[in-house]
Amino acid sequence: MKSHNFKELAEKYGTPFYLFDFEILKNRIELLNNKLPKNAELCYAIKANAFLLQALKDLKILFEVCSNGELSICHKYNVNPNHIVFSGVVKTKEDIKNAWKMHVNTITLESLEHCRFLKEVANEENGDYIQNVLIRLSSGNQFGMSENDVLDALKILKQLKNVNFRGVHYFSGTQKKLKKIETEIQYIQDYCDNLQKMSGIEFNEIEYGPGFSFDYFAQPDFSENYNDFDAVAGLLEKSKYKFTIEAGRFIASSCGFYVSRIMDLKSTNDVNYCLIDGGINHLNYYGQIMGMKIPPVSLVKNNTDAKSDKCASFEICGSLCTTADVITKCLSLDSPAIGDFLVFKNIGAYSVTEGIYLFLSHALPCVISYDKMEYKILRQSFETYKINS
Numbered sequence: 001m002k003s004h005n006f007k008e009l010a011e012k013y014g015t016p017f018y019l020f021d022f023e024i025l026k027n028r029i030e031l032l033n034n035k036l037p038k039n040a041e042l043c044y045a046i047k048a049n050a051f052l053l054q055a056l057k058d059l060k061i062l063f064e065v066c067s068n069g070e071l072s073i074c075h076k077y078n079v080n081p082n083h084i085v086f087s088g089v090v091k092t093k094e095d096i097k098n099a100w101k102m103h104v105n106t107i108t109l110e111s112l113e114h115c116r117f118l119k120e121v122a123n124e125e126n127g128d129y130i131q132n133v134l135i136r137l138s139s140g141n142q143f144g145m146s147e148n149d150v151l152d153a154l155k156i157l158k159q160l161k162n163v164n165f166r167g168v169h170y171f172s173g174t175q176k177k178l179k180k181i182e183t184e185i186q187y188i189q190d191y192c193d194n195l196q197k198m199s200g201i202e203f204n205e206i207e208y209g210p211g212f213s214f215d216y217f218a219q220p221d222f223s224e225n226y227n228d229f230d231a232v233a234g235l236l237e238k239s240k241y242k243f244t245i246e247a248g249r250f251i252a253s254s255c256g257f258y259v260s261r262i263m264d265l266k267s268t269n270d271v272n273y274c275l276i277d278g279g280i281n282h283l284n285y286y287g288q289i290m291g292m293k294i295p296p297v298s299l300v301k302n303n304t305d306a307k308s309d310k311c312a313s314f315e316i317c318g319s320l321c322t323t324a325d326v327i328t329k330c331l332s333l334d335s336p337a338i339g340d341f342l343v344f345k346n347i348g349a350y351s352v353t354e355g356i357y358l359f360l361s362h363a364l365p366c367v368i369s370y371d372k373m374e375y376k377i378l379r380q381s382f383e384t385y386k387i388n389s
Contacts, residue, residue: 016278019259021256039239071099181211212232217287256345261276
């Protein structure tokens with residue numbers, strides 16, 4: 001793995017910034033693909049981090065896209081439409097029509113309204129093109145259809161000669177334990193067996209989001225833990241169904257770094273505070289609660305002559321005017337100084353998309369990639385006051 005000189009990068013690009021190491025990402029994809037059996041393929045949920053598309057687009061992987069905006073990102077990066085699964089709980093007729101015209105690999109239907117939109121589009125479109133579709137089965141929330149609605153949806157699809165029903169999509173959440181995943185895999189196979197008997201329609205595909213756990217606070221680094229993935233791969237190998245395994249966090253987390261500069265050091269009421277030029281508007285470690293857990297962070301010295309405190313425990317806080325802006329409450333730092341840098345690891349998923357970016361009109365961080373011994377700017381730092389005024 002490339003050892004990045006974060007001090008030099010900070011001097012060149014300014015702070016804060018994200019760095020996505022495409023070599024780490026591509027190596028992980030290759031490893032995961034090698035672990036999957038022949039009847040399974042990998043699908044990346046691009047909502048986790050769309051900046052990674054340009055590194056992934058030519059690899060052996062599908063892409064789950066959940067909005068017309070994400071479809072536009074795929075178009076920007078020239079992603080092969082045959083690698084796109086168009087999902088999303090809310091779709092308009094225009095969304096479905098746009099996906100159809102792009103000839104995406106698959107459209108996922110999450111309601112009877114989606115089916116009606118699809119029927120209208122199918123009747124309007126001429127030619128020999130046949131659109132593949134999946135029906136999403138609800139896991140008990142707002143996503144997908146009830147079992148009764150699935151049967152009604154299939155009655156609609158039976159009428160459409162230019163639509164091919166390929167199977168069922170199922171996803172119940174993220175950060176799940178292996179036992180829960182194993183139970184769901186058995187459940188969805190049993191359900192599909194029964195659905196074929198009840199509907200009289202044969203199919204052999206299941207798109208499943210296991211919600212693999214990625215423990216951001218584990219020691220040692222959880223990025224090398226593939227135990228659950230290996231166990232699931234073993235289960236899938238025994239199945240008669242073809243599985244598409246959807247993942248976002250588990251694929252993307254380990255390739256990302258976030259670098260922020262120490263702006264101030266102070267103590268109040270016997271608590272040492274380290275304030276950085278980023279914050280929770282840029283960082284999102286799933287499972288963190290008011291900074292009580294310690295994510296993987298390293299200190300990079302900038303000026304060895306700067307005044308510093310001795311090794312001590314610090315509460316790491318950001319630059320937002322809210323007491324919620326605490327990254328971690330108890331991080332041991334060896335003689336930190338103003339101007340030094342904190343490097344946060346495993347930031348490849350969601351931090352770059354889920355942050356409360358517009359709060360206080362702070363600038364958006366620069367986004368940088370590393371691949372084939374070259375750094376590239378994917379997005380310049382951007383002043384959000386232009387949006388807020």
